[in-house]
Amino acid sequence: MLFFNRHHLRLIVEGKKTATRRRKGRFKNGAVVGIRHWMFEKSLAKIRILRKYQQPLGAMTEEDANKEGGYTLKQFREVWREISGSWEPAQVVWVYEFELVAGSHVKRPEHCHLCGSWKVFPHNFGLSDCEDCGAIYNGQGELVIPQLPLVLQATA
Numbered sequence: 001m002l003f004f005n006r007h008h009l010r011l012i013v014e015g016k017k018t019a020t021r022r023r024k025g026r027f028k029n030g031a032v033v034g035i036r037h038w039m040f041e042k043s044l045a046k047i048r049i050l051r052k053y054q055q056p057l058g059a060m061t062e063e064d065a066n067k068e069g070g071y072t073l074k075q076f077r078e079v080w081r082e083i084s085g086s087w088e089p090a091q092v093v094w095v096y097e098f099e100l101v102a103g104s105h106v107k108r109p110e111h112c113h114l115c116g117s118w119k120v121f122p123h124n125f126g127l128s129d130c131e132d133c134g135a136i137y138n139g140q141g142e143l144v145i146p147q148l149p150l151v152l153q154a155t156a
Contacts, residue, residue: 024094054094114130
């Protein structure tokens with residue numbers, strides 16, 4: 001299982017992020033790995049590791065940064081700092097280049113039907129929820145449980 005922030009999950013599903021850098025090299029070439037945001041969340045999709053290698057952060061190129069989600073090298077350094085705390089050019093990391101496994105993406109609503117948010121992500125038991133308003137959707141993308149305050153506002 002590989003964990004990503006929600007923005008990076010979206011970029012993976014959209015095909016804009018095809019590489020990730022990690023401090024540990026747990027996965028082998030050819031491995032199929034679930035991706036998710038939180039420990040108790042259902043996997044959003046699966047990726048296949050196409051290439052694995054080590055690289056010092058300082059050896060990254062603009063092309064490498066682009067594979068990380070469409071970033072420039074300067075933007076990626078800032079993202080790395082936000083996630084990891086510091087950018088140390090001599091630090092050697094594991095690089096995984098990957099592809100999204102066809103048909104593995106969990107179906108969910110494109111946006112919340114109650115608040116319009118795009119922050120709807122899958123959890124266990126085939127359910128998805130909206131991070132902004134708490135609405136819950138079933139595996140077919142149908143609204144199951146709207147958050148009570150929004151229901152009261154809609155009827156008022």
